[in-house]
Amino acid sequence: MQKKEEKRVALCLGIASCPSDKGEVPMVSQKRFMVLIAIALLIGAVGSVVAQGQLTYEAALACVKAHLPAESYSTNQYLPFEELTKPTHGGFTKNHQIRLGFPWVSNDEETQFYIAQELGYFAEEGLEVEFVSGGPGKDHVQSLGGGAVDIAVAAGGESILFARTSPTPIMVTAVGTLLKDAPLAYITLYVNMILDKAGIARDAVTIIDADFTPAVILTGRADFYSGWIMNQPRMLEEETLEHSSYKWNALMFHQWAFSEPSDTIVVLDEMLATAEGRDIVRRFLRATYRGTQYLLDHPEESAEIAVEYSTDVPITYEQALSRFEKQEPLIVGSDELGLLAMSDDQWDNVAAMLVQYGQLKLDCS
Numbered sequence: 001m002q003k004k005e006e007k008r009v010a011l012c013l014g015i016a017s018c019p020s021d022k023g024e025v026p027m028v029s030q031k032r033f034m035v036l037i038a039i040a041l042l043i044g045a046v047g048s049v050v051a052q053g054q055l056t057y058e059a060a061l062a063c064v065k066a067h068l069p070a071e072s073y074s075t076n077q078y079l080p081f082e083e084l085t086k087p088t089h090g091g092f093t094k095n096h097q098i099r100l101g102f103p104w105v106s107n108d109e110e111t112q113f114y115i116a117q118e119l120g121y122f123a124e125e126g127l128e129v130e131f132v133s134g135g136p137g138k139d140h141v142q143s144l145g146g147g148a149v150d151i152a153v154a155a156g157g158e159s160i161l162f163a164r165t166s167p168t169p170i171m172v173t174a175v176g177t178l179l180k181d182a183p184l185a186y187i188t189l190y191v192n193m194i195l196d197k198a199g200i201a202r203d204a205v206t207i208i209d210a211d212f213t214p215a216v217i218l219t220g221r222a223d224f225y226s227g228w229i230m231n232q233p234r235m236l237e238e239e240t241l242e243h244s245s246y247k248w249n250a251l252m253f254h255q256w257a258f259s260e261p262s263d264t265i266v267v268l269d270e271m272l273a274t275a276e277g278r279d280i281v282r283r284f285l286r287a288t289y290r291g292t293q294y295l296l297d298h299p300e301e302s303a304e305i306a307v308e309y310s311t312d313v314p315i316t317y318e319q320a321l322s323r324f325e326k327q328e329p330l331i332v333g334s335d336e337l338g339l340l341a342m343s344d345d346q347w348d349n350v351a352a353m354l355v356q357y358g359q360l361k362l363d364c365s
Helices: 030-040 057-067 108-118 140-146 158-165 191-198 232-239 269-273 275-297 299-309 317-332 344-356
Strands: 007-011 096-101 127-132 151-156 172-179 205-209 262-268
Touching: 057 344, 096 140, 096 275, 108 127, 108 275, 108 299, 108 317, 127 275, 140 151, 140 158, 140 172, 140 262, 151 158, 151 172, 158 172, 158 344, 172 269, 172 275, 172 317, 262 269, 262 275, 269 275, 275 299, 275 317, 299 317
Parallel strands: 007 205, 096 127, 096 151
Antiparallel strands: 151 262, 172 262
């Protein structure tokens, strides 16, 4: 009997291949890469296998369009497409204080906001913005519902869908996104999507836990590691300074599974229900747009700002530049909709995949 090949993978945040015994990157098949992406979606949890055959994708998409269409929770109407970078320049009777909930700890992931603060873009809009760090166990989409923050940045767009469809729903709306595609993998149980598409048995993969660093592939404990393209790969690059034979490969999740907005800007529906609230959102997005454009145009100066503001996890100038280079395609995107803008079709596809695989509960009967 032929021995079944075992795939070993580590879970955290990113994807990279480990060196072989000879210090070379092994060549792997397209099918094995599909397995890699599937595993990248399992960050933080293992199990809860969803039964196959519940819904076709077409049926799930029809259900989403009927019960949770993108236009009910996502809008581009407050983005500064016509005004672009023209601030309102004063005329405010008072400054508005805004508490902004970050998707993670204060590091270079939030550089667009640091730039808007440092260069006075928020101040020109009459906004005093307080940064509220995220991190393990902190979900600022939930914080919105409790009133702890005024605007939140959701690391993954699906958290908006879960918030709105929860038994105790939080009615939030996405008003812009810093990243138009997933940086790589995400903390969910989507493994069956890719295993099924690749025709690979679900018991053909062995899962092991890992921490935030990609040490498991450097030591040979795992073949692959799931994570964000801007984070763990730069750790591997730093390792190559001492071990020149270490080389990494990455496969972008949005190219193999589905694409979702990430680091998405979220507000409560009730904020958009008043003229004052809508005006604050417009001002905030205008300043954020300017910060994003500055980041793209001036990465070196932006890296200096990121180093100063990354108070929770100190970073170096070189690390910031590495992030900016890797994330630029995700910021710009290929949809030609403009910075921060989102696509209804993209949102509907995310929701349909979640419904099809039992992660998002809608009444599709």
